[in-house]
Amino acid sequence: MSLYHEAAAILTSPSTHGGSLKSRIYGSKDLKSPPAQLYALAFESSKWSAILKEVVENSQLLQQERKLTPALSILLVHDLLLAKKGIALPASHGLRVGVEKHKARLQSEFVRARLRRKCPTVEVLKATVDAELGPAHPRWIRVNTLKSTVDEQLDTTLKGFEMVRSVQEVMASGPTGKKVICLDGHVPNLIAASPGVDFTKTEAYMSGAIILQDKASCFPAYLLDPRPEDGDIIDACSAPGNKTTHLAGILHERGFAPGQSILAFEKDKHRAKTLDRMVKTAGSDKVTVIHPGADFLQTDPSSPEFQRVGALLLDPSCSGSGIVGRDDTPEFHLPSSATTPSSSSSSKQPNHTKKRKRAPSSSSPSPTPTPNPTQTLPPPIDDSGNENHPTSPQTLHARLTALASFQLSILLHALAFPAAHKVTYSTCSVHTVENEGVVVSALRSDVARRGGWRVLSREEQVRGLREWPVRGDVVACCGEGGGDGFWEEVAGACVRAERGDGRGVMGFFVVCFVREGGRGSSGGGGGGGGGVVDDSGDGPFVRDAEGRIVRDANGIPTLKSTGRKVVDLEGEDEALEVRFGDKGGSDGDGPFERDGEGRIVRGPDGMPRLKIGATRQQGEEDGDISDDEWGGFEDY
């Protein structure tokens, strides 16, 4: 098979099982063409395909060359018009002859397409095409604390990388070829590295010392904040195991209580094997009990084996509409073989790549999650790797309704565990119906009301997420009851990540439900006492005469029920230290505070402290940006 046939087969394959374009090409043993050449052709042709589609359609190439498929036409015309050496086939090859005889017409259509975009030269057009790809996504590296430390990785895997101050600088480093890193300002033990740097061949990656996991995907375990006193922790939907191993890493730093385990459920037996591999490689197998092929919904919360379960992490299957293709493969636009030429790229064939757009938020005020059919179609593949090609807004509506209903049942099932006092719910979906819609429905459910569940307010969250500026959709968080400001606080408690907003993250959503102690210990009624919808009319916090929540200098409110602040910041000075060697920022030793021996000073939550007067690194104020497999596992 020729290079072009292999590229066409990969780009139009009905399944993207096997991960990103890069991993499918480099991971395949059956391909005859050199992987680097194949990847470059597939990637570059996809990048140019919106323009080439117009060129092919308007030149009527497919009507005149019946042996050409739409995919082959894009690949061959790409090389004819844009590759330095032209089409990489012998001069007498039928495909090459068939395309080259239309060269003059194709070139003139290419000029027209360029002029329609108001680009005076091909260079300007190239720059426009590159700019449309958007800023490259950073490589997120979570240092697995079960096996390594940030310091150790800086001294080994990341040796020679320049330390910069912000993730924006990391993202900007992509086209320069510079290798830079930045320590994340929100999630402990997380590092952003230059886009495109491949860590999958490193010893650290192979041995499980580092895990390639998007920053947003690290939010749930960090927000759940597992502790030795929490008893057993359930990860209800575990494979491939990014969050399971993250939970283990956090608990390892704090010290597991004797007998404390992570119970990892995974319904899909095949994915459970991946989970098993990941847990073993990450070194968390001794503290993790995997339930392969087990449906979490079939568990009996009152069974004796779950009596010690104090916390649950729920990351159920979702539309996956927030996932960023790891190599950010652009959409592959295919020309229509219909006879009418087009002057624009409006007629699109279904594409099989992962490029997705953030859908507009829908309003979902009703307690029953209601999807908005006008939202952008979700991706062709969901986050469990299943194919999903909704063909109409109605299909999408039905699919999101079904997903939201499944997600709500998982959440309500988790809230029924008798000793549970915290539960995170997350998705890598951008659709409000799968996110805030589920939260509103859960809060209004009998299970939550009877159990005394509420959301963990922003003020109560771990520091990195308290400071994370992107929060829930207020319009979608507006159930009935709850009193003045209640639903706004619910929206504030929801943590969102928006892909393409300059923060280098995938689209994501997470919220944490809490109650004091186990079932029945707090009753309904709102606030820190554990209530759900506060029917007293003004919510759980102490307010002033004008109804405003009273906050201290740190912005922390006081609970009516206890008269105490919801977060006690006392003791934050107890520093945990991490050394950065000499990989400082522009002032020689970077933006963080250091002790006498040059080690970075960190807070008790593991976050480095900024020097007084230094630019805040990522932990910026609201709205102000200053800030598949691991070993082949998907990066959710």
Ligand SMILES: C[S@@+](CC[C@H](N)C(=O)[O-])C[C@H]1O[C@@H](n2cnc3c(N)ncnc32)[C@H](O)[C@@H]1O
């Ligand atoms: C979004 S993925 C989980 C990703 C994982 N948390 C991670 O970070 O690596 C959802 C997983 O839940 C599994 N799943 C779906 N329904 C389930 C159920 N009822 N019980 C257990 N697992 C389920 C799917 O097979 C899929 O592997």
